[in-house]
Amino acid sequence: MAPRIGVVVFPGTNCEHDVVQAAEAVGGAGVLLWHGDASVSGVDAVVLPGGFAHGDYLRPGALARFSPVMEAVADFARAGGPVVGICNGFQVLTEAGLLPGALQKNGRLRFLCQPVPVVVASTSSVLTSLAAVGDELVLPINHFSGNYTCDDDTLRRLQEEDRVVLRYAENPNGSVDAIAGIANEAGNVVGLMPHPERASSALLGSDDGLVLLRALVAAATASSVAA
Amino acid sequence: MRFRARVEVQLRPGIADPEGATIERALPALGFDGVAHVRAGRSFSFEVDAQDEGAARTTATELADRLLANPVIEQSRLELEAI
Numbered sequence: 574m575a576p577r578i579g580v581v582v583f584p585g586t587n588c589e590h591d592v593v594q595a596a597e598a599v600g601g602a603g604v605l606l607w608h609g610d611a612s613v614s615g616v617d618a619v620v621l622p623g624g625f626a627h628g629d630y631l632r633p634g635a636l637a638r639f640s641p642v643m644e645a646v647a648d649f650a651r652a653g654g655p656v657v658g659i660c661n662g663f664q665v666l667t668e669a670g671l672l673p674g675a676l677q678k679n680g681r682l683r684f685l686c687q688p689v690p691v692v693v694a695s696t697s698s699v700l701t702s703l704a705a706v707g708d709e710l711v712l713p714i715n716h717f718s719g720n721y722t723c724d725d726d727t728l729r730r731l732q733e734e735d736r737v738v739l740r741y742a743e744n745p746n747g748s749v750d751a752i753a754g755i756a757n758e759a760g761n762v763v764g765l766m767p768h769p770e771r772a773s774s775a776l777l778g779s780d781d782g783l784v785l786l787r788a789l790v791a792a793a794t795a796s797s798v799a800a
Numbered sequence: 801m802r803f804r805a806r807v808e809v810q811l812r813p814g815i816a817d818p819e820g821a822t823i824e825r826a827l828p829a830l831g832f833d834g835v836a837h838v839r840a841g842r843s844f845s846f847e848v849d850a851q852d853e854g855a856a857r858t859t860a861t862e863l864a865d866r867l868l869a870n871p872v873i874e875q876s877r878l879e880l881e882a883i
Contacts, residue, residue, distance in 0.1 A: 635867065
C-alpha cells in the first residue's frame with residue numbers, strides 16, 4: 574500500500590495540491606489534513622506546505638503554530654515520524670519550536686520568485702537521504718521571509734551535528750551560512766525554503782526536486798509511527 | 801482593575817534589520833541629514849483585566865513573549881497604565 578503523506582491545510586495555504594500531486598508522482602498517497610483537526614489521522618509522513626497560513630498576520634507562522642493540528646504534528650515528530658515544512662511550512666516549524674532559529678525578511682527587502690541552485694549539504698535527513706552531498710539541485714524559491722537567522726551557538730550546533738541539509742549556491746536572501754534547509758537532531762523534521770514540489774516534472778522546468786520527494790516517501794514507508 | 805498595555809517589538813540588537821536600513825538609506829534624499837541607527841519595529845496595544853498591576857504585567861509579558869514577539873530574533877518592551 575502506498576504510504577500516506579498528510580499535507581496540512583491552514584487557511585491561506587496554497588501549495589497543498591502541488592505537494593499531493595508531486596508525492597503521488599513518486600508513489601505516495603496524498604491526504605489533505607485540516608489545521609483545525611487535533612489529529613494527523615494516522616498518516617505516515619506530514620508535510621506543512623507553502624502559502625500564507627492565517628494570512629501571515631503578525632509574522633509568517635506565528636498564528637499557525639497555535640492551530641490544533643500542530644500539537645498532533647509535534648507528537649508525531651517526537652515519535653520519529655517524518656515531518657517536512659516547505660517555505661511557509663518551514664516558517665511554521667521554527668515558530669512552533671520544532672526547528673531552531675527564525676526566518677527573517679529577506680536582505681534588501683525583495684520578494685524572491687525564481688529558480689535557484691541549491692547544494693545538498695547533508696544526507697542524514699528524511700528529505701535528503703537519497704541524494705549525495707555536493708549534488709546541485711535547481712529548485713524554485715518564492716518568499717519574502719526566507720532569511721534564515723539564528724544565534725552563533727545554534728549555528729555551530731547545526732554545522733557540527735550535520736543538520737544543515739541544503740545551502741544556496743548563491744545566497745539570494747541573506748541567510749546565515751547560506752542555509753536553505755535544516756533538520757532537527759534526529760533528522761526526521763526538515764524545513765526548507767525552496768519548493769521541491771514545483772520541481773517535480775521536467776516538463777515544468779526541472780525535476781530536481783524528485784530526489785527529495787522520493788526520500789520522503791521512502792521515509793514514510795519505513796515509518797512505523799502510529800499517529 | 802483594567803489596564804492598558806502597549807507592547808513595542810523590535811529586532812534584537814545585532815540582528816540585521818533590512819527595513820530599518822532601507823528607511824535609513826532613503827533619508828538623505830529627503831533632506832534628513834545626521835540621522836543614524838534607524839530600527840523598525842511594531843507596536844501593539846490591548847487592555848487587560850487583572851487583580852493588580854503585577855498580575856496584569858505577568859499576563860501582558862507572557863502574551864508579548866509567546867505571541868507578539870519571536871524571542872529568537874525580537875525583544876519586547878511593555879508599558880502599562882491603569883485605566
